[in-house]
Amino acid sequence: MKLRYLLFTCLTIIIITGCQNNSPENSREIQSLKQLLVESPSSIVDLNEKISVEESDLAVQIIQEYISADLKEKNEAQWQNETLDLGDLQLKFKYKKFGEKPANGWSLYISMHGGGGAPAEVNDQQWQNQINLYQPAEGIYMAARAPTDTWNLWHEKHIDDFFARFIQLADVFEDINTNRVYITGYSAGGDGTYQLAPRMADWFAGASMMAGHPNDASALGLRNLPFAIHVGAEDGAYGRNEIAAEWGARLDELQKNDPEGYIHDVQIHEGMGHWMERKDTVGIEWISKFNRNAYPEKVVWKQSSVTHNRFYWLAVPEGEAIKDAEVVAIRDGQTILIEKADLVNTLIIKLNDKMVDLNKDVSVEFRGEIIYNEIPKRTISNIWNSLNNHNDAEQVFCAQIEISLN
8 A cells, every 4th residue: 555655656746747847937948048048148049949839938928027127227227317318319208197007008108399400499398398288098198309409300210219219118117008109299290200100110009190291201101000190271381281181192092902901090170270279189089099910910011211120020131121122911821922022132021829820831922932831930039039129028029931032
């Protein structure tokens, strides 16, 4: 009897130990990840062994916690001083909270002031006005002071970098819902909204342009970003009223040809000039209805004068982003169809288990041919690179396919 009990106990221990050893926490790759985070984080790029979906989920959690803690430690003083530094430039900001914090985090509204090519004191006053201009029902409302006083103060390249940093820090310090980040701006800030929304659409859930001018912006990148336009009917300076109507017609046409995309709301306010007497506040209410689609089935990526290496689940190698390059890609089940690829030699398709079944073959079709048909490999390296580029657990990729389009 004692012998049988002893054998049963030993077998139980063996089974429990075996189960523990097979758990994601005890896998070789996860243990390597934990060790490298302590000893040599830069070496994580070499963790290229295939991992399971359970290991992938755990790696996302571990890496995001590490990067978030690092961001918090390195930026604590800047956040408390409400000033972000980027090289020789500074972005000052003020923010307020409205309503009650939801269980899944605050919404975030980024708001850009008017002014532009004017003395610093003029832009300072415009910033002060912007701080009190809008009041969402719920969320953090942040008004930023442009780093420069140039005419294009809100659509120079450094703005993309500043706002990307701010969104990630807002998540670290205030716990935002990264699927509910919005952008708006008035006058010169409206110019910035026209420009930034298409080229940073994968960061936002909605955008509302107030009394601005698009300059050379393209509407193509707005395929998955609800976009509002508010302009006074009498706001004829720089043709703002006429161009707003033209953009409305353009968005109508784009949506007609692609009914699931290009959600928009264009309002030309009768009797209003450049100051719309707060009639534009409905734009904030309108965009707040939407959540970001972090992994849309169709992506239209049009590079502007400020290029990006990644847009939703598409990317190009470092240094290969080119102005006016355009990619249209559709995800249909296990197939990725590349409909268009202008000025792009190498395309990277980023994937995760929410998008496709990474235990099965994924096909890539281009110009009527299957150019890839394999099982993409989940790796810790892919997760590390994804979160270092954009620390957002709601938009992270564990596998990728790199293909030549020549």
